[in-house]
Amino acid sequence: MSDTEMQPRAEPLAGSLATVGLSKSFGGVRAVDDATVTFLPGKINAVIGPNGSGKTTYFNCVTGMIKPDSGSVSYRGNDITGRPPHRIAQAGIGRSFQLCRIFPRMTVLENMLVSVRSGTVLGKLVSARQRTDIDRARELLTRVGIDHLEHAEARDLSYGQQKLLELAGVLMADPETIMLDEPAGGVNPALIDRIGGLVRTLNSEGKTFLIVEHNMDMIMSLSDHIVVFDRGSPIAAGAPEVVQDDPRVLEAYLGV
Amino acid sequence: MRNDSSRTVVASSAAGWPRARVAKLTGLLALVVFVVAFPRMAADPFILSVGVIIMSYAVLATSWNFVGGFTGYISLGHASYSGLGGYATVLLILHTGVNPWLAMFLGGVIVALLAIPIGIASLRVRGASFVIVSIALVLILLLVFQSWGSFTGGSNGLRVPRPFGDEVLRPEQHERFFYLHAVLLAIAVLCWWLIDRSRFGTGLKAIREDEDKAQSLGVPTFAYKLVVFVISAFFTALGGGMYALWFGFLDPIFQFSILTGSYMVLMSLLGGIRNVFGPILGAVIVGYAMEFFKAQYGDTQIHLVALGVLLGIVVLFMPDGILPALRGLVIRFRPQATSIREVTQEELTRDATGSREESATDRGTGTKEEVSG
Numbered sequence: 001m002s003d004t005e006m007q008p009r010a011e012p013l014a015g016s017l018a019t020v021g022l023s024k025s026f027g028g029v030r031a032v033d034d035a036t037v038t039f040l041p042g043k044i045n046a047v048i049g050p051n052g053s054g055k056t057t058y059f060n061c062v063t064g065m066i067k068p069d070s071g072s073v074s075y076r077g078n079d080i081t082g083r084p085p086h087r088i089a090q091a092g093i094g095r096s097f098q099l100c101r102i103f104p105r106m107t108v109l110e111n112m113l114v115s116v117r118s119g120t121v122l123g124k125l126v127s128a129r130q131r132t133d134i135d136r137a138r139e140l141l142t143r144v145g146i147d148h149l150e151h152a153e154a155r156d157l158s159y160g161q162q163k164l165l166e167l168a169g170v171l172m173a174d175p176e177t178i179m180l181d182e183p184a185g186g187v188n189p190a191l192i193d194r195i196g197g198l199v200r201t202l203n204s205e206g207k208t209f210l211i212v213e214h215n216m217d218m219i220m221s222l223s224d225h226i227v228v229f230d231r232g233s234p235i236a237a238g239a240p241e242v243v244q245d246d247p248r249v250l251e252a253y254l255g256v
Numbered sequence: 257m258r259n260d261s262s263r264t265v266v267a268s269s270a271a272g273w274p275r276a277r278v279a280k281l282t283g284l285l286a287l288v289v290f291v292v293a294f295p296r297m298a299a300d301p302f303i304l305s306v307g308v309i310i311m312s313y314a315v316l317a318t319s320w321n322f323v324g325g326f327t328g329y330i331s332l333g334h335a336s337y338s339g340l341g342g343y344a345t346v347l348l349i350l351h352t353g354v355n356p357w358l359a360m361f362l363g364g365v366i367v368a369l370l371a372i373p374i375g376i377a378s379l380r381v382r383g384a385s386f387v388i389v390s391i392a393l394v395l396i397l398l399l400v401f402q403s404w405g406s407f408t409g410g411s412n413g414l415r416v417p418r419p420f421g422d423e424v425l426r427p428e429q430h431e432r433f434f435y436l437h438a439v440l441l442a443i444a445v446l447c448w449w450l451i452d453r454s455r456f457g458t459g460l461k462a463i464r465e466d467e468d469k470a471q472s473l474g475v476p477t478f479a480y481k482l483v484v485f486v487i488s489a490f491f492t493a494l495g496g497g498m499y500a501l502w503f504g505f506l507d508p509i510f511q512f513s514i515l516t517g518s519y520m521v522l523m524s525l526l527g528g529i530r531n532v533f534g535p536i537l538g539a540v541i542v543g544y545a546m547e548f549f550k551a552q553y554g555d556t557q558i559h560l561v562a563l564g565v566l567l568g569i570v571v572l573f574m575p576d577g578i579l580p581a582l583r584g585l586v587i588r589f590r591p592q593a594t595s596i597r598e599v600t601q602e603e604l605t606r607d608a609t610g611s612r613e614e615s616a617t618d619r620g621t622g623t624k625e626e627v628s629g
Contacts, residue, residue: 086472089472097472101469103461105464117474125456169473
C-alpha cells in the first residue's frame with residue numbers, strides 16, 4: 001500500500017480519484033460549488049457535512065448520475081467527467097445509494113449477477129448462471145452473512161439485509177474504489193459495527209473507500225482522511241483528529 | 257464454509273426443482289400436442305380461423321413482451337410495428353414481386369432498421385412519457401398511411417396477393433397459416449427464453465427493477481434497451497406481415513390502431529409479463545373472449561366493454577398476471593420447504609466463521625426468529 005501524505009492537496013495524486021472545481025446548480029441553488037478534492041488511494045476516505053451540504057450531489061456528479069455544470073473528475077489519471085454511470089462503474093468505481101437500492105423482484109443471487117465489469121457481445125448471450133460467477137456471488141454473500149438467503153426475493157429481506165446485499169452486489173464487479181452513501185443510515189448498531197468491519201477488511205485488501213456518513217462515531221473510528229463539506233464546498237480536509245478540532249468544521253456543524 | 261453453502265442450496269432447492277422442471281416440460285409437451293392437433297379438432301373453418309387469430313395475437317403479445325416484460329417499458333404503440341410489417345410485406349410483393357415469405361422477412365428487417373432511430377428517440381424517456389411517445393407514433397403512421405394514397409392505397413385499403421394458389425381452399429389456408437403462426441411463435445418464444453436466461457436478460461430485468469441502479473453496476477442500460485426494442489419490433493413486424501398475408505387486406509385504420517397495441521399489453525399483463533408463456537395464455541383468453549363477444553353480440557362494442565372490465569380485474573386482483581397468481585396458489589398449498597429466516601443481531605455481529613455451524617443447524621429446523629436486521 002502506498003504511504004501517501006495525509007495532507008489535502010490541490011493537484012491530483014497519481015492513481016487517485018479527484019475533482020477540480022466541480023460545480024452543480026439546481027435552479028438558483030449551488031448544490032456543489034467549486035469542489036476541489038483529492039481522495040487518498042488505498043485509504044478509507046470520508047465525506048461529512050451538515051444536511052444539505054451537497055455530499056450526495058457531489059457523489060452523483062462523480063459517479064456520472066448527474067452531469068456537473070463545470071469542473072472535472074479524474075480517476076487514475078483519466079478524465080472521467082460527464083461519462084455515463086456504467087462507464088464509470090466499469091472503470092472500477094462501485095457505489096451504493098443513500099436509501100439502499102436493490103432489485104426487489106429478483107432473488108438475492110440474481111441481484112448479485114447483474115453487475116458488469118467488461119465483456120464481449122458474445123459473452124452477454126451466455127447463460128447468466130456461469131459457475132464462476134455463482135461461486136463468486138456465494139462467496140461474497142457468505143462474506144456479508146446472507147448466503148442462506150440466496151433464493152429469497154430481495155424485497156423480502158429486512159432493511160439491514162438489503163444493505164448487506166447492496167454492498168455484496170457492488171463488490172461483484174471487484175471495483176478498486178467503493179463509494180458508500182450513508183452505509184450506516186437506518187441500520188441497528190450491531191450491523192453498523194459489522195459493516196464497519198467489512199469496510200476495514202476490504203480496505204486492508206487494497207480497496208479505496210469514499211464514505212458519506214452522518215454517524216460520527218463510525219467515521220472517526222474508521223476513516224483515514226476526512227473531507228468536510230459545507231454549502232457545496234469542501235471547507236476542511238485531513239486526518240480525523242485534525243478535522244475534529246478545526247474551528248471551521250465546528251462552525252459549520254454548530255453554527256457558532 | 258464451501259461445504260456449508262452448498263448444503264444451503266440443496267436444502268432450499270432439492271425439494272422443488274426437479275419436480276418443477278418435470279411439470280414444466282410436461283406442460284410444454286401438452287401445449288405442443290394441442291397446437292399440432294388443433295386444426296384436426298376444430299369443428300369448422302370458423303373455429304379454425306379463430307385459432308389463427310389467437311395464434312397471431314400470441315405472436316404479437318410475445319413480441320411486445322420483449323420490451324414490456326424485460327425492461328418494464330410499456331409501449332401502447334406496438335401496432336406501429338405490426339402495421340409497418342404488414343405494409344412492408346405487401347408493398348414489397350406488389351412493387352418488386354418477390355416471394356411473399358421473403359417479403360415478410362425483409363419487411364421485418366426494414367421495420368427493425370426503422371426501430372433503431374425510433375428507439376433512440378423514444379427510449380430516452382421513461383414511464384408515462386414513453387407510453388405517450390409510443391401512442392403518438394401510431395397516430396402519425398395512421399395519418400401518413402391514410403393520406404399517402406398513391407403508395408399505400410390510403411383509406412381504401414390494399415388488397416394482399418395470396419401466397420398460396422387459388423387451388424388451396426379457405427379451410428386449408430387457415431390450417432397452413434395456423435401452423436405458420438405456430439412456428440413463428442415458437443421461434444419468438446425460444447428467443448425470449450434464451451434472452452431470459454442470459455447475462456443480457458439479467459441486465460434487462462435489472463433495468464425493469466431499477467434502471468439507475470443497474471447502470472451504477474455497469475449495465476449499459478441504453479444499449480440494452482435499444483437492442484431488445486429492435487428485437488421486439490422485428491418479431492412484431494413479422495407477426496404483422498404474416499397476419500396480412502393470411503387476412504388478405506390492409507386498412508390503415510385497423511393496422512395502425514391504438515386498440516391493437518392495447519390488446520398486446522392487456523394479453524401480456526393478463527398472463528404475466530415475467531413468464532415466457534404469460535402473453536400466450538393472455539392471448540388465448542382475450543382472443544377467445546373477443547371472438548365470443550363479437551359472435552354473440554355482433555357489431556356492438558360490447559367486446560370492448562368486456563375487455564375494459566377484464567383489464568380492471570387484472571390490475572386489481574392479479575397485478576402480476578394469471579401465471580404468477582397460479583404459482584402463488586401452488587406454493588401456498590405445498591408444504592413449506594423453506595422460509596426466509598431472519599437473522600438476529602447476535603448472529604450478524606458474531607464472527608462470520610464461528611457462527612457458521614450453529615446457524616446451519618437451526619436453518620434445518622426452520623425456526624423463525626425475531627426480526628431485527
